[in-house]
Amino acid sequence: MSTEVCEITCIVCPTGCKVRVVREGSKVIEVSGNTCKRGETYASQEAVAPQRTLTTSVKVTGGDFALVSVKSATLVPKARLFDLMKAVQKLRVAAPIRIRDIVVHDVLGLGIDLVATRTVRKTGE
Amino acid sequence: MKTEYDLIVIGGGPAGLAAATAAYDQGLRDILIVERDRFLGGILNQCIHTGFGLQEFREELTGPEYAQRFVDKTLEDGIPFLLDTMVLAVRPDRTIVAISPKLGRLELHAKAIVLSMGCRERTRAAIMVPGTRPAGVMTAGTAQRYMNVEGYLPGHNVVILGSGDVGLIMARRFTLEGARVNAVLEIMPYSTGLTRNIVQCLDDYGIPLLLNHTVTSVHGGKRVTGVSIAQVDDYRRPVPGTEREIACDTLITSVGLVPENELSKTAGVQLDPITGGAVVNQRLQTSVPGVFACGNVLQVHDLVDNVSEESQRAGRSAALYVQDKLPQTLRSIRVVPASGIRYVVPQCVDVTEQTETIKLFMRPSDVFKGASVELRTDSREEPLAKFRRSRLTPGEMVVLTVQGTVFAAVEADILVGVKVL
Ligand SMILES: Cc1cc2nc3c(=O)[nH]c(=O)nc-3n(C[C@H](O)[C@H](O)[C@H](O)COP(=O)(O)OP(=O)(O)OC[C@H]3O[C@@H](n4cnc5c(N)ncnc54)[C@H](O)[C@@H]3O)c2cc1C
Ligand code: SF4
Numbered sequence: 001m002s003t004e005v006c007e008i009t010c011i012v013c014p015t016g017c018k019v020r021v022v023r024e025g026s027k028v029i030e031v032s033g034n035t036c037k038r039g040e041t042y043a044s045q046e047a048v049a050p051q052r053t054l055t056t057s058v059k060v061t062g063g064d065f066a067l068v069s070v071k072s073a074t075l076v077p078k079a080r081l082f083d084l085m086k087a088v089q090k091l092r093v094a095a096p097i098r099i100r101d102i103v104v105h106d107v108l109g110l111g112i113d114l115v116a117t118r119t120v121r122k123t124g125e
Numbered sequence: 126m127k128t129e130y131d132l133i134v135i136g137g138g139p140a141g142l143a144a145a146t147a148a149y150d151q152g153l154r155d156i157l158i159v160e161r162d163r164f165l166g167g168i169l170n171q172c173i174h175t176g177f178g179l180q181e182f183r184e185e186l187t188g189p190e191y192a193q194r195f196v197d198k199t200l201e202d203g204i205p206f207l208l209d210t211m212v213l214a215v216r217p218d219r220t221i222v223a224i225s226p227k228l229g230r231l232e233l234h235a236k237a238i239v240l241s242m243g244c245r246e247r248t249r250a251a252i253m254v255p256g257t258r259p260a261g262v263m264t265a266g267t268a269q270r271y272m273n274v275e276g277y278l279p280g281h282n283v284v285i286l287g288s289g290d291v292g293l294i295m296a297r298r299f300t301l302e303g304a305r306v307n308a309v310l311e312i313m314p315y316s317t318g319l320t321r322n323i324v325q326c327l328d329d330y331g332i333p334l335l336l337n338h339t340v341t342s343v344h345g346g347k348r349v350t351g352v353s354i355a356q357v358d359d360y361r362r363p364v365p366g367t368e369r370e371i372a373c374d375t376l377i378t379s380v381g382l383v384p385e386n387e388l389s390k391t392a393g394v395q396l397d398p399i400t401g402g403a404v405v406n407q408r409l410q411t412s413v414p415g416v417f418a419c420g421n422v423l424q425v426h427d428l429v430d431n432v433s434e435e436s437q438r439a440g441r442s443a444a445l446y447v448q449d450k451l452p453q454t455l456r457s458i459r460v461v462p463a464s465g466i467r468y469v470v471p472q473c474v475d476v477t478e479q480t481e482t483i484k485l486f487m488r489p490s491d492v493f494k495g496a497s498v499e500l501r502t503d504s505r506e507e508p509l510a511k512f513r514r515s516r517l518t519p520g521e522m523v524v525l526t527v528q529g530t531v532f533a534a535v536e537a538d539i540l541v542g543v544k545v546l
Binding site: 009010011012013014016052053054055056057059065066067069071078081082085089099117118119 | 170173174175179185186187189190193272273274275276301302303319320321324325329427428521
């Protein structure tokens with residue numbers, strides 16, 4: 001199988017190292033240009049199957065905020081981000097919600113939970 | 126209501142909360158936080174993306190999560206705060222005039238004040254984009270509040286002017302919410318946003334970043350129908366013949382932040398014309414004794430982690446001031462920006478019996494590769510200290526940690542400049 005070289009900008013921290021990954025199909029052969037181990041892990045994954053943390057909001061009923069901000073507890077395949085967004089836009093959750101509560105279990109059966117990143121109290125509380 | 130306090134903190138954002146809790150840890154108990162919004166945490170409440178806390182907490186948090194850590198500490202310490210209360214004026218004698226719908230007009234007095242009002246976005250008017258005045262033109266921060274706090278999508282077909290981090294983050298936010306982002310325009314030849322944000326907010330979604338471009342005119346009657354854009358030359362003037370129109374219903378501006386210093390002015394605090402914030406020493410004390418400043422009201426930070434660190438220092442200093450425990454100043458050394466550096470904060474360092482290690486925050490005026498930042502005095506050939514950096518850019522603040530002995534050894538101004546290697 002032929003090898004392919006990917007130039008990847010590491011987004012794990014603000015340094016933004018330019019990382020070079022050599023891969024053969026879905027097998028990573030060589031990683032260079034990263035400053036730390038986290039960069040190697042990120043770039044190897046990125047070269048083969050990119051993933052992102054999704055942060056967005058879910059509409060709340062009866063709360064002191066109209067929305068609860070959420071993040072995916074685990075990484076989401078980049079190609080599925082929009083599917084997830086579509087599913088989330090249809091949701092409504094009832095207040096109260098506490099920070100770190102799981103707002104949605106296993107979205108779209110991908111095994112990904114959405115976790116609240118803020119506390120929303122009931123109106124008037 | 127009580128009107129006398131040891132310390133009043135103006136603004137309950139990350140800066141104010143870090144200052145108040147640090148003053149508490151320093152032993153101060155009589156503290157009040159005054160916040161004009163209906164919640165604590167400041168601008169972080171609308172920054173729902175991740176990217177906060179890597180330095181402070183060694184983990185990647187969203188804005189609301191980061192804010193919550195400081196809100197929790199404030200609540201645990203039992204520090205009182207007023208919400209929905211806007212400070213209108215601060216007098217040099219440290220009297221504060223504020224109003225709130227519940228309490229009416231308040232006049233409070235404090236032994237020390239921390240100014241932590243954050244910053245405001247420059248608007249379309251401030252940058253003078255010509256054209257009509259339709260609905261659909263707003264700053265990125267306003268759009269962010271609509272989308273992430275209030276729950277409205279303010280547009281479907283968007284052009285973003287300005288490629289700072291706020292603009293980049295909003296490009297992704299609009300895209301994920303189903304709007305179309307046509308392009309992000311940047312008048313400079315480089316983006317002031319972090320590289321990671323260009324990658325994960327624009328490249329990920331195929332949104333073009335047009336460097337050396339600006340909006341020359343806004344079109345539309347009631348609502349924006351489009352914008353004219355053009356390439357600019359080295360003097361940032363539109364190049365004739367490069368103009369074209371993009372149809373859109375929304376123009377988002379993300380063209381810089383300005384410290385919100387109206388109150389500092391009424392207090393008589395001396396301002397730095399470059400940062401737009403107060404002139405301070407290493408303890409974050411302004412030219413008015415007992416008045417301290419920190420966070421984005423002092424200088425626009427890129428990382429909230431730096432805001433917290435700076436503000437904790439301000440809070441500690443304010444507590445020491447009230448307790449009359451600040452070390453005595455022997456002399457003040459000015460720290461002056463030289464070639465390649467736009468500004469340095471603190472603008473002066475007070476030398477004491479035992480000058481502490483000092484962090485100097487600064488912004489380069491240009492992009493430099495393989496350079497060193499040097500501290501020197503006019504009279505000496507050799508630099509006092511030298512810090513190598515592989516890359517300097519105006520978008521990323523430079524932080525230098527300098528030994529106290531460096532300041533103790535000199536009498537004259539210290540110049541901070543870039544030397545390309
Ligand atoms: C869109 C956006 C994205 C960002 N992204 C990141 C990121 O990814 N990573 C990162 O580390 N940092 C990021 N930042 C920066 C970070 O949010 C700021 O550095 C931080 O919020 C600054 O804290 P502050 O307390 O100085 O200001 P603020 O958070 O603005 O707080 C100031 C507070 O003062 C109050 N106030 C102002 N005037 C008065 C008055 N007269 N009376 C009473 N109260 C008053 C305001 O209501 C506000 O609550 C981002 C900022 C923005 C705007
Ligand atoms: S490789 Fe390490 S240092 Fe470089 S950007 Fe990635 S995480 Fe940061």
